[in-house]
Amino acid sequence: xxxxxxxxxxxxxxxxxxxxxxxxxxxxxxxxxxxxxxxxxxxxxxxxxxxxxxxxxxxxxxxxxxxxxxxxxxxxxxxxxxxxxxxxxxxxxxxxxxxxxxxxxxxxxxxxxxxxxxxxxxxxxxxxxxxxxxxxxxxxxxxxxxxxxxxxxxxxxxxxxxxxxxxxxxxxxxxxxxxxxxxxxxxxxxxx
Numbered sequence: 001x002x003x004x005x006x007x008x009x010x011x012x013x014x015x016x017x018x019x020x021x022x023x024x025x026x027x028x029x030x031x032x033x034x035x036x037x038x039x040x041x042x043x044x045x046x047x048x049x050x051x052x053x054x055x056x057x058x059x060x061x062x063x064x065x066x067x068x069x070x071x072x073x074x075x076x077x078x079x080x081x082x083x084x085x086x087x088x089x090x091x092x093x094x095x096x097x098x099x100x101x102x103x104x105x106x107x108x109x110x111x112x113x114x115x116x117x118x119x120x121x122x123x124x125x126x127x128x129x130x131x132x133x134x135x136x137x138x139x140x141x142x143x144x145x146x147x148x149x150x151x152x153x154x155x156x157x158x159x160x161x162x163x164x165x166x167x168x169x170x171x172x173x174x175x176x177x178x179x180x181x182x183x184x185x186x187x188x189x190x191x192x
Contacts, residue, residue, distance in 0.1 A: 004146035007034045008042070009129065010087040010111070011122055012095040016044065020119035022097030024079045029086055029093075032126060036133050039126045045086045084109050091144035094125050112140045 011019045012026035021027070031042040084105045087093055091112060098106075098115045106113045116125075132141055 005035055006146075007092060007129070007133070007141070007144045008032075008090045009034055009126075010090045010093040011125060012083075012093070013122065018119050018121050019094050019096055019116060019125055021095075022099075023083060023093070023095040023102045023113070024099060025097075026083060026095070029083065030122060031087075031090065032122075034126055034129055034133075036130060039130070047082065080105055084111075087111055092129075092140075112144065 009032050011030045011032070012021050012023055012028075013019060013030050014021045014025075014027045016028060016030060027047055029045045031044065033040045033042055080099070080102045084102070087106075088109050088111070092114060093106065093111050094114045094116060096116055096119055098113050103113055129141075132138070133145065137145065
């Protein structure tokens with residue numbers, strides 16, 4: 001579990017600079033820790049075609065790049081499970097394509113998949129995510145941020161604390177005053 005205000009994301013990439021491939025076909029999965037105003041590269045996991053035995057040293061935060069043998073490439077088997085296991089612990093995965101089987105396995109691993117229509121630069125994806133974090137984040141993102149689900153009680157972006165209840169930041173409950181079924185509309189107003 002990450003700290004509140006931090007979202008650990010995974011991005012499928014064959015180029016290491018773009019989200020440019022489907023989940024099951026990804027040669028690499030890149031990991032970032034994203035906050036409201038910053039992002040930090042964590043690591044990259046590379047899937048090779050059956051173990052080339054080469055020296056695979058990287059410059060990731062933990063001292064190197066992780067290589068995983070993708071035996072499914074040679075055996076024609078399951079390519080999804082090793083990738084799901086690699087991203088376990090992430091909140092979100094951004095990918096260009098996703099099968100139904102992969103979506104179910106990701107859901108079971110508590111990873112929210114975001115399927116993109118077109119390839120995008122990783123920096124562009126992170127900037128868009130931060131824009132959503134700083135605006136009105138959807139429920140899946142609020143859950144990943146670790147704060148309460150009610151947007152009025154989101155964690156303070158600067159301090160990471162829940163806002164103090166001063167009375168002026170409390171949303172008034174909504175009540176239905178007039179229901180006009182003939183016109184098909186509902187009038188809503190605040191309860192005073």
